[in-house]
Amino acid sequence: MGIIPDIRQLVTLDFEVYGHVQGLNLTKDTRDRCTKAGITGWVKNSKQGTIVGKMQGPKDEVDKMITWLSTEGSPGCEIQRCDLRNQSNLNRLDYKDFAIRF
Numbered sequence: 322m323g324i325i326p327d328i329r330q331l332v333t334l335d336f337e338v339y340g341h342v343q344g345l346n347l348t349k350d351t352r353d354r355c356t357k358a359g360i361t362g363w364v365k366n367s368k369q370g371t372i373v374g375k376m377q378g379p380k381d382e383v384d385k386m387i388t389w390l391s392t393e394g395s396p397g398c399e400i401q402r403c404d405l406r407n408q409s410n411l412n413r414l415d416y417k418d419f420a421i422r423f
Contacts, residue, residue: 340401361416
């Protein structure tokens with residue numbers, strides 16, 4: 322018998338999306354999708370032309386967002402890759418909602 326994964330497992334991670342990703346509503350769409358999925362954190366455009374942020378929430382929902390940010394994104398985006406850093410498990414969320422930072 323394997324251990325049954327706890328679907329309520331909370332995770333936190335930093336992400337950075339590379340490619341042609343700024344000016345195409347990716348930050349707004351990321352916020353909207355995360356809010357719907359119960360993911361908290363933030364997202365912003367970086368000076369390097371990437372989109373960076375932090376996500377905290379249920380592991381399955383965060384995984385879905387990572388897939389979307391890695392392969393699909395907003396219409397018009399040309400995503401090269403999505404790098405993940407500082408991944409770990411959480412006991413509780415540090416953020417109340419998901420915000421766009423400037």
